[in-house]
Amino acid sequence: MISIKMQEQVQSSSVIRAMFEEGKRLAEIHGVENVFDFSIGNPNVEPPEEINEAILEILKTENLMSIHGYMNNSGYEEVRAAIAESINDKFGTAFTQNNILMTVGAAGGLNVIFKTLLNPKDEVITFAPFFGEYKNYVKNYEGELVVISPNTIDFQPNLEEFKEKITPKTKAVIINSPNNPTGVIYSEETIIKLSEILREKQKEFGTDIYLVSDEPYRELAYDNVEVPYLSNYYANTIIGYSFSKSLSLPGERIGYLVIPDQAADYKNIISAANIANRILGFVNAPSLFQRVVAKCLNAKVDIDTYNRNRELLYNGLSSYGYQCIKPEGAFYLFVKTPIENDVEFCNLAKKKNILIVTGTAFGCPGYVRIAYCVAYKTIEKALPGFKALIEEVK
Ligand code: PLP
Numbered sequence: 030m031i032s033i034k035m036q037e038q039v040q041s042s043s044v045i046r047a048m049f050e051e052g053k054r055l056a057e058i059h060g061v062e063n064v065f066d067f068s069i070g071n072p073n074v075e076p077p078e079e080i081n082e083a084i085l086e087i088l089k090t091e092n093l094m095s096i097h098g099y100m101n102n103s104g105y106e107e108v109r110a111a112i113a114e115s116i117n118d119k120f121g122t123a124f125t126q127n128n129i130l131m132t133v134g135a136a137g138g139l140n141v142i143f144k145t146l147l148n149p150k151d152e153v154i155t156f157a158p159f160f161g162e163y164k165n166y167v168k169n170y171e172g173e174l175v176v177i178s179p180n181t182i183d184f185q186p187n188l189e190e191f192k193e194k195i196t197p198k199t200k201a202v203i204i205n206s207p208n209n210p211t212g213v214i215y216s217e218e219t220i221i222k223l224s225e226i227l228r229e230k231q232k233e234f235g236t237d238i239y240l241v242s243d244e245p246y247r248e249l250a251y252d253n254v255e256v257p258y259l260s261n262y263y264a265n266t267i268i269g270y271s272f273s274k275s276l277s278l279p280g281e282r283i284g285y286l287v288i289p290d291q292a293a294d295y296k297n298i299i300s301a302a303n304i305a306n307r308i309l310g311f312v313n314a315p316s317l318f319q320r321v322v323a324k325c326l327n328a329k330v331d332i333d334t335y336n337r338n339r340e341l342l343y344n345g346l347s348s349y350g351y352q353c354i355k356p357e358g359a360f361y362l363f364v365k366t367p368i369e370n371d372v373e374f375c376n377l378a379k380k381k382n383i384l385i386v387t388g389t390a391f392g393c394p395g396y397v398r399i400a401y402c403v404a405y406k407t408i409e410k411a412l413p414g415f416k417a418l419i420e421e422v423k
Contacts, residue, residue, distance in 0.1 A: 038165055048375075052384045059382055065411035067399045068384040070209060070360065072277040074330045074402070080276060083324040087317065097316055102307040103299075104131025104285070104314055108323040112285055115326040120258035128289055130302050131314035133282045135245045135271035137306075139166050139203070142241060142267055142286060144305040145298055147172040151200040153241075156186040158363065158391035160209050160243070172200070179393045184213040184354055184363070188222055195230040201239040202227065206256060207246040210391045210398035211363040212339075212356020214250060217257045224263035231265075237293040240266045245284070246359040248275035248329065251336050254357045264291040267298075272322050274359075277330050283318040335360045338401040338408055345412045349419050360402040363388070368422050371397055377422065381414040 031039070048068035056064045087096060103109065109126035116124055132138035143153070149171035155163055157179040167174040175194055180187040186204070204223075206215035215223075227238050242259045247270065250256050260266040271284035288299045306313065342362055343355050353364040366374040371387040371394050378385050378397075388396030401408065 034168070038168070041164070048384050048386055051379070055379075055382055055384070062410075064382045064384070065403075065407055065414065066384045067401065067403060067411070068386055070274070070400050070402060071279060072274055072330070072360075072402050073404060074277055074332075074334045076277040077325065077328040077330055079325045079328040080278070080321060083321045084317070086324070087320050091320070096320065100313055100316065100319075101303075102313050103303045104129070105316075105319050105323075108319045109285075111323045111326060116258075116287065120261060122258070122260060122289075124287060124289065127299065128287055130286045130288065130299065130306065131319050132269070132284045132286055132306065133311045133314055134273055134279070134284045135243055135269050136162065136166070137282065137309075137311050137314070138269040138271070138284050138286045139163075139241070139243060140169060140309055141302050141305045141311075142239075142269065143167060143170045143172065143201070144309060145301045146200055146239060148200075150198065152196060152198045154191065154194060154199055154202045156191070156204065158184070158208075158210050158388060158393035158396070159203075160205055161390050161392075163203060173198075175199075176392050181365075181393075181396075184208070184211040185215060185219045186223065188219070188226060191223070192226050192230075195226070195234075195238070197234045197236055199230070199234075199236070199238050201241050203241040203243055205243040205246075207250055207356075207358025209246065209359055210361045210386070210388070210393075210396075211354060212359045212361045213354060214254050214256055214357045217255070220257045220259060220262050227263060227265070237265055239292065242266060242268045244268060245271040245274045249332055249335060249360060250358040251332070251339065252357065256358065260287065260289045260291075264289070265293055267292060272318075275330065276322065276325060276328060278318070278322075281315060281318045283314055283322055285314075334405075335402065338403070338405060341405065341408050342399065342401050342412075345408070346415060349416045350423070351415070351419060360400060362399045362401060363393075363396050364399060365396055367419050369395060371395055374418075374422070378414075378418060381418060383411055383414050383418070 052066035109129035113124040147170040151172045153167045154175045156177045268287040273279035386398045
């Protein structure tokens with residue numbers, strides 16, 4: 030009795046989530062310490078201390094009715110103002126509270142913006158490999174996701190193919206840097222070229238093409254690599270930010286959209302997005318956590334922990350003969366499978382109690398994603414299994 034659309038979405042439902050459930054099943058059989066679950070991007074580094082301190086302070090000092098009450102669908106004015114100021118300090122922008130809309134994580138924000146922008150059959154372009162949920166987020170509003178094939182040399186976007194695939198129906202382009210699943214950060218050179226292409230195509234077709242920047246991993250960048258702030262390069266940028274990874278709060282569902290004044294039709298977009306937030310059923314972003322993050326805008330998780338994991342896993346796997354790009358950000362390693370079939374490779378890994386996700390789930394077969402937001406010890410204990418795996422298949 031479920032809708033045809035949901036039947037399709039159930040069928041293609043998240044492979045990552047399925048692996049995560051499989052991990053729990055295997056842990057019950059073999060013991061949690063003998064299962065190496067690299068399937069899901071659930072942060073393993075604790076939130077910074079400031080989070081608990083902020084919660085306690087808010088609960089002790091503020092009016093309970095207002096802590097838990099409804100507010101403007103876009104979020105508390107003072108929270109949005111604090112976020113705007115913090116972005117301005119970091120990136121030299123000039124946002125105000127009117128440019129910020131508090132959302133239910135990045136996922137909520139992306140749904141709000143696609144509901145706001147898309148007419149049926151409008152096209153949204155993305156670059157493989159990409160976060161598989163984009164398919165659902167676009168389909169939710171009857172849009173079409175157009176996937177640009179991967180550039181497996183360095184996993185920067187394939188801009189030649191991009192140029193060819195932009196059409197008068199292209200309403201938006203969604204990018205994600207630092208990237209899930211590759212960990213690659215799109216360089217400033219890439220962003221400049223991508224922006225130029227978009228400006229040319231807007232002119233050619235007389236349309237507006239919005240660049241949606243999905244940024245849950247912005248703060249997880251290693252070796253001081255800069256992550257360009259996209260609204261400084263392209264006027265029609267909309268930024269989707271989340272505190273899920275930056276402050277290790279994925280279950281609290283808190284993030285925001287930035288809709289700059291210079292984006293075409295800004296006023297209508299922000300008022301429509303405000304309504305979309307409400308009528309999608311979010312109503313508003315969680316009240317307490319809006320207040321909490323506003324007090325913690327300079328707090329950081331300990332990214333050295335992820336960095337140590339990155340080094341251990343990358344160096345270990347490389348020494349066994351696996352091929353992958355050293356990630357500059359996020360907490361994923363995207364590894365070429367030593368056999369062609371990535372699904373088969375994941376099944377072989379599962380026999381060694383190693384849970385990883387197929388590249389196919391990200392539109393890039395022949396690779397697997399290993400989420401290294403796990404204990405250091407888990408990687409140490411899993412490495413012999415990875416070594417045995419490559420020896421077995423070679
Ligand atoms: N976008 C990307 C690229 C992600 O990896 C994730 C979560 O893993 C999301 C969006 C959703 O993030 P949130 O939990 O903030 O909704």
